[in-house]
Amino acid sequence: MxxxxxxxxxxxxxxxxxxxxxxxxxxxxxxxxxxxxxxxxxxxxxxxxxxxxxxxxxxxxxxxxxxxxxxxxxxxxxxxxxxxxxxxxxxxxxxxxxxxxxxxxxxxxxxxxxxxxxxxxxxxxxxxxxxxxxxxxxxxxxxxxxxxxxxxxxxxxxxxxxxxxxxxxxxxxxxxxxxxxxxxxxxxLDDNEYQKLIVEMQEKRNENQEFKMKMNERVNSWENALTIKEYATIDNGYRYIYLREWLKKHGIEVYTMSESYLLEIDRNIVNESANYEFNNLVLQSSYDTILLYKKESFSYKFNDVDEILKFESPYFSIEQEGKKIEGITLTSKDFPLTIRSGKLDDQIKMRFGHKKLRRFFIDEKIPHDKRQIWPVVVNAEKKVIFVAGIGCDVHHYSNNPSLFMIELKVS
Structure with a gap:
């Protein structure tokens, strides 16, 4: 041996x-x-x-x-x-x-x-x-x-x-x-029983290797998102093992996670209520989707329109033409102006009343990874005057907007 x-x-x-x-x-x-x-x-x-x-x-x-x-x-x-x-x-x-x-x-x-x-x-x-x-x-x-x-x-x-x-x-x-x-x-054990035990262990080891190959092949296809429907097709006695492998693939420390903790995450995933943070990564499930994404936010400050038009962001783009819903009219009183990622308690005043960002995300079924980097514009008075996808507030609407905020760059 x-x-x-x-x-x-x-x-x-x-x-x-x-x-x-x-x-x-x-x-x-x-x-x-x-x-x-x-x-x-x-x-x-x-x-x-x-x-x-x-x-x-x-x-x-x-x-x-x-x-x-x-x-x-x-x-x-x-x-x-x-x-x-x-x-x-x-x-x-x-x-x-x-x-x-x-x-x-x-x-x-x-x-x-x-x-x-x-x-x-x-x-x-x-x-x-x-x-x-x-x-x-x-x-x-x-x-x-x-x-x-x-x-x-x-x-x-x-x-x-x-x-x-x-x-x-x-x-x-x-x-x-x-x-x-x-x-x-x-x-x-006698010699015969001992040898049988060794053979049994080797057979189980071979079965385990085959299982791990199939599991890795499937987990590697998930990237950072998959449907709950697909996830739920895995035998629930083994799902937490697939989950652990997926988290490990994305660099999350899984070696200290107990089986009971992984089973808890598994249950909440299937119930579309998972919300867990692992250092700079977030795991969430909703709208039949499981997402594993990096925590991000942004905030940029500008003193005039020319500064904004020259600016390039990895999250959104600013143009001089576009659809009406993407347009906003600015005055000198709005500066200094901030374009930042939205917060759930943000709200914007529309002609028909206030619209809360949290409600907009729910109504439009915006994925959680997009919510954290959804662009909003805040003026010098700390008021939200524009939200991507909603448009500008009642005081900043006109037929000749100063600029247009085009859709999110992040896919």
């Missing part, structure tokens, strides 16, 4: 617990001339924790490898495993930035891979990967697992053969953790 370790000439953070798996990994990576930084977390949960810390530190001193230690002292947690995991990955993030490293290498091996698969199967989990992926991103951290072709016994033998010191974590033998129970169950 074992194979050569193919990681060379890289700057790597190596997660080393002091056990045979991570110590073997550390030694293999060192021998391949990688620039290494060792990350060790002492969780201080067992008497031998200090022993393992010292084992790792001695190796690093011997070979001149930077040794980074983090003590877990968080008392405020309901689930130790979850709290330790968050603590560990925050530590990794910190080191990746500080050392400008490429990724974190961990000592996960084939036995861990198989245990993970059984864990996923037992819980009926819909994970990105079946078992463990050789490369993945976990909580925003790029992780590499170079030892997935090795069995644990092979790694122990490696350490013994090359006189590499290691410690055994006796808590792995306790059965009150689910992982340890699974490990215990697998170890008691």
């Amino acid at each position: 074992s194979g050569g370790l193919m990681v060379k000439n890289s700057k790597i953070i190596v997660a080393v617990s002091g056990g045979p798996d991570s110590m073997a990994l550390l030694d293999m990576l060192r021998l391949q001339n990688n620039e290494l930084v060792v990350a060790h977390v002492n969780y201080q949960q067992r008497e031998t924790a200090k022993r393992d810390e010292e084992i790792v530190q001695r190796y690093c001193i011997k070979y001149g490898i930077p040794f980074e230690l983090k003590l877990f002292e968080n008392e405020d947690y309901s689930n130790f495993q979850d709290a330790a995991r968050v603590f560990r990955y925050n530590f990794f993030k910190e080191l990746l930035v500080r050392y400008e490293a490429e990724f974190v290498a961990t000592g996960h091996h084939f036995d861990d891979d198989l245990e993970t698969y059984v864990f996923q199967r037992n819980r009926k989990m819909k994970s990105d990967d079946v078992g463990l992926a050789k490369n993945s991103i976990v909580k925003g951290v790029r992780i590499s697992r170079p030892l997935l072709t090795y069995h644990k016994e092979e790694l122990i033998q490696y350490c013994n053969d090359f006189n590499i010191e290691y410690g055994i974590d006796e808590s792995n033998l306790e059965l009150h953790y689910t992982r340890n129970k699974i490990r215990h169950e697998i170890s008691h």
Whole structure:
């Protein structure tokens, strides 16, 4: 099952617990001339924790490898495993930035891979990967697992053969953790049952690869918009996975999003009530359309008509001729004048009363990405005197307009 370790000439953070798996990994990576930084977390949960810390530190001193230690002292947690995991990955993030490293290498091996698969199967989990992926991103951290072709016994033998010191974590033998129970169950399978389990995992892995290919093909066709009708044709048990992939495609951090949060977004999308912000992107659903768009706004100030006529904007265009509804007559009292993106509470005085911009957007079913950059003209008295698509207010209408605001440039 074992194979050569193919990681060379890289700057790597190596997660080393002091056990045979991570110590073997550390030694293999060192021998391949990688620039290494060792990350060790002492969780201080067992008497031998200090022993393992010292084992790792001695190796690093011997070979001149930077040794980074983090003590877990968080008392405020309901689930130790979850709290330790968050603590560990925050530590990794910190080191990746500080050392400008490429990724974190961990000592996960084939036995861990198989245990993970059984864990996923037992819980009926819909994970990105079946078992463990050789490369993945976990909580925003790029992780590499170079030892997935090795069995644990092979790694122990490696350490013994090359006189590499290691410690055994006796808590792995306790059965009150689910992982340890699974490990215990697998170890008691006969050869035939064990091989059947491996074949089963590989078959599920092949199915998952086929699923991901079809999903990526479909998601890549969505760009930044799609109809809710099309979205709803996806099996609702898998829609949130498609949603996560679509968000990831657009650079949104999805690795910290829980399944329940993604399912909430999914429900609101189908109900045409989704409205979520992710940094500079907005996800909204309405009028049978799902939109993912960049937050934008604009505001330009002008002192006279000549300034406006010389001005070019990526959002709208100004001309000296056009349709009556696009025209506006200005006087010197209107300046300084502002052309900006509209606000939902803007309103304009018409011959038949006031027209609210919010109502106009709803009546005309203007998509949300267009609403945020819809041009309005505001005079020196801070009054909205023109709205694209509505026209000018009652005081700025004439048969010989000063200028024309042509339709939005943004498609």
